[in-house]
Amino acid sequence: xxxxxxxxxxxxxxxxxxIDDLQLRSALATHDQWGxxxxxxxxxxxxxxxxxxxxxxxxxxxxxxxxxxxxxxDAGALSxxxxxxxxxxxxxxxxxxxxxxxxxxxxxxxTDLATLDQVAAKSRAxxxxxxxxxxxxxxxxxxxxxxxxPVVSTRFGGNKxxxxxxxxxxxxxxxxxxxxxxxxxxxxxxxxxPAPAAPPPAPRAPERAPAPAANASASDILDxxxxxxxxxxxxxxxxxxxLQTVQQNQEKSSKILRALLELLLEKGQLxxxxxxxxxxx
Numbered sequence: 001x002x003x004x005x006x007x008x009x010x011x012x013x014x015x016x017x018x019i020d021d022l023q024l025r026s027a028l029a030t031h032d033q034w035g036x037x038x039x040x041x042x043x044x045x046x047x048x049x050x051x052x053x054x055x056x057x058x059x060x061x062x063x064x065x066x067x068x069x070x071x072x073x074d075a076g077a078l079s080x081x082x083x084x085x086x087x088x089x090x091x092x093x094x095x096x097x098x099x100x101x102x103x104x105x106x107x108x109x110x111t112d113l114a115t116l117d118q119v120a121a122k123s124r125a126x127x128x129x130x131x132x133x134x135x136x137x138x139x140x141x142x143x144x145x146x147x148x149x150p151v152v153s154t155r156f157g158g159n160k161x162x163x164x165x166x167x168x169x170x171x172x173x174x175x176x177x178x179x180x181x182x183x184x185x186x187x188x189x190x191x192x193x194p195a196p197a198a199p200p201p202a203p204r205a206p207e208r209a210p211a212p213a214a215n216a217s218a219s220d221i222l223d224x225x226x227x228x229x230x231x232x233x234x235x236x237x238x239x240x241x242x243l244q245t246v247q248q249n250q251e252k253s254s255k256i257l258r259a260l261l262e263l264l265l266e267k268g269q270l271x272x273x274x275x276x277x278x279x280x281x
Contacts, residue, residue: 009038009109012060018048037090037109040134050133057110058131066106066130068092068140077103080123083145089115092137092144093123094130102126108134 010024019027019042027042034041039057043050058065077093080103086092090108097104103125107115110129120127132140139150 009057009111013039013042013048013053013056016056016060018042018052018056023047037134039108040090043134050135054108054131054133054136061110061131063110063129063131066094066104066132068094068106068132068136071095071140073144076100078144080125081105081119082122083141085118085122086141086145087138089118090134090137091115091119092132092140093119096125097128098126100125102128104128104130106130106132106137106140108132108137 010019010028013019014021014024023042023045027038027045027047030041030045031038039050039053042048043053048056054065057063071094074093074095076096080096081091081093089112092106094104094106096102103119103123105116105119105127107129108131110116110131116127116129142148142150
């Protein structure tokens with residue numbers, strides 16, 4: 001049974017909301033530059049996991065998924081598909097049925113009808129397709145064709161991206177998709193943290209009146225207060241007592257002066273206009 005071919009993998013993943021249009025454009029740009037299968041590129045870019053992609057393809061195409069980690073080696077099925085073709089096209093022959101007339105084939109991209117026709121021609125059997133993740137297919141090929149346990153996997157399914165060394169990717173690197181749909185590799189070390197904001201200036205302490213000199217008289221202290229000053233915290237108890245004595249003496253003098261003025265006015269010795277004129281001086 002041939003799977004439907006009108007739906008592309010990218011459209012299926014966008015419709016399933018596994019990726020968005022911008023991420024799809026980024027993956028297609030990588031595909032145009034390096035080749036490979038789109039589903040594998042999307043997984044390698046970190047846009048979605050291999051398992052999520054495989055489930056979305058199954059649901060989008062209405063096809064059944066197979067877990068290759070649980071299959072038993074079928075030598076007859078393996079003999080129908082050459083290992084080089086299986087590795088190149090990300091397919092794995094699972095089993096033969098109907099006395100060798102039907103081949104159950106796991107595919108990472110079941111919309112690849114050209115590969116499906118090629119396998120059918122080489123195996124001389126009717127091909128029934130099931131969906132499996134590409135990494136899962138790679139592991140099955142290593143186990144059942146080559147008798148090896150998987151250790152590393154190819155970064156991209158097609159042409160491998162040139163690299164100066166085979167060392168693993170730096171964990172400090174991450175990929176960012178810009179507004180043009182291009183994938184840009186960034187390093188955490190290249191990100192300069194913003195400079196800390198300058199602390200606000202410390203509030204100025206209120207100006208305090210200078211402490212009186214040690215030999216200041218009570219009248220000097222009083223003159224300072226009358227001029228708008230305030231008693232300083234450095235003044236001693238003795239200074240405050242002197243100030244209180246001056247205040248009491250002034251109150252007494254004020255009462256005596258008031259009594260004298262009232263007496264002069266009463267005796268006619270001083271006129272009110274004359275007193276008012278003198279007060280204005």
